[in-house]
Amino acid sequence: MNRMSVILAAALLAVAPLSAAAQERGDRRGPDREERQSRPERPQMSSAEAQRIAQSRAGGARFVGYRGMQGNSYVFAFERDGRVFNVTVDASR
Numbered sequence: 001m002n003r004m005s006v007i008l009a010a011a012l013l014a015v016a017p018l019s020a021a022a023q024e025r026g027d028r029r030g031p032d033r034e035e036r037q038s039r040p041e042r043p044q045m046s047s048a049e050a051q052r053i054a055q056s057r058a059g060g061a062r063f064v065g066y067r068g069m070q071g072n073s074y075v076f077a078f079e080r081d082g083r084v085f086n087v088t089v090d091a092s093r
Helices: 002-027 033-038 047-058
Strands: 062-070 073-080 083-090
Touching (some): 062 083
Antiparallel strands (some): 073 083
């Protein structure tokens, strides 16, 4: 009987955090209308346009790759004289 009570206690402890997390997700509400309108949903500039701007700023350096978004900015990597550097372009114009 002792073994069964230990297994039951372990099962209850394993399930308890999951049900608490599910309740938190259910209680949480999404951003209200004002927050959604003030926060841009996607960049206003395409990545191709941002890359053209970055290449013009890089001054003839070789394009290495796209590093992704950092906040609301595109980040591109360039190489010149064996050194790699990043050029950041603000996507909000």
